[in-house]
Amino acid sequence: MKNCLILICVLVFSFSQKKFDRVEAEKFQKQINSEYADAKTSPLMEEDLKTFKSLDFYPINGKYFVVAKFEKAKNEKVFEMKTTGTRTPKYIKYGTLSFSLDGKALKLNVYRSIDLSKQEQYKDHLFLPFSDLTCGKESYIGGRYIDLKIPKGNTIVVDFNQAYNPYCAYNHKYSCPLVPLENDLNVEIKAGVKTFH
Numbered sequence: 541m542k543n544c545l546i547l548i549c550v551l552v553f554s555f556s557q558k559k560f561d562r563v564e565a566e567k568f569q570k571q572i573n574s575e576y577a578d579a580k581t582s583p584l585m586e587e588d589l590k591t592f593k594s595l596d597f598y599p600i601n602g603k604y605f606v607v608a609k610f611e612k613a614k615n616e617k618v619f620e621m622k623t624t625g626t627r628t629p630k631y632i633k634y635g636t637l638s639f640s641l642d643g644k645a646l647k648l649n650v651y652r653s654i655d656l657s658k659q660e661q662y663k664d665h666l667f668l669p670f671s672d673l674t675c676g677k678e679s680y681i682g683g684r685y686i687d688l689k690i691p692k693g694n695t696i697v698v699d700f701n702q703a704y705n706p707y708c709a710y711n712h713k714y715s716c717p718l719v720p721l722e723n724d725l726n727v728e729i730k731a732g733v734k735t736f737h
Contacts, residue, residue, distance in 0.1 A: 558697050560602040565701035569597055572704060572733070583707035583714060588736075596734040598678075604700035604731035608637035608648075610691050618654055624682070624708045625715025630654040634666055637696060641727055648698075648723050650688060664690040668698065669719040672729040680709040680735050683719035703732025710736055 573594050575581045582589055612635045620628035634652040638645070648670055656662040671683030684703040688696060706716035 560605040565600045568702040583710045606639040608639035610696040611636045622718045623715045627715040670723045671719045672725040680705045700731035
């Protein structure tokens with residue numbers, strides 16, 4: 541009985557840590573808007589910065605907050621990720637995320653930047669680039685990104701409400717990683733940042 545209670549407490553606690561929180565998505569929107577409005581941190585071109593008020597977002601929706609099964613990759617080799625420019629940053633496939641949306645079973649690979657992982661503040665950073673059926677219509681044609689942290693266990697929370705565009709969606713002077721083909725989803729992800737202009 542005692543073990544049962546402990547298990548229930550653990551499950552309740554774990555689940556409460558992995559519940560959709562609208563405030564987190566709102567915080568993300570405020571933060572990205574303030575970054576883009578500030579000339580020191582904004583990727584926007586000068587003429588766009590002058591009139592910038594807010595990015596265009598899909599309505600925040602708990603449906604696009606998923607708890608994915610995380611499977612760590614084994615024996616992966618470092619590779620050069622293609623970008624929109626000539627830069628070829630080194631990444632390694634760190635794992636696979638499995639989840640379902642609208643009754644469809646989906647998979648995405650997550651990557652770790654070799655350079656970023658050497659910096660203390662990014663040592664547990666994971667990079668999730670993806671494209672979906674909204675790309676080129678309502679969202680940026682080149683796909684979007686989500687920042688994640690290396691999970692402690694075998695699940696990871698992915699909040700598509702916090703998906704953002706690569707900098708090259710706003711300014712051609714940037715070189716951005718291209719979404720690998722295996723991360724192209726055959727569903728619409730109507731969450732996160734929409735296309736610019």
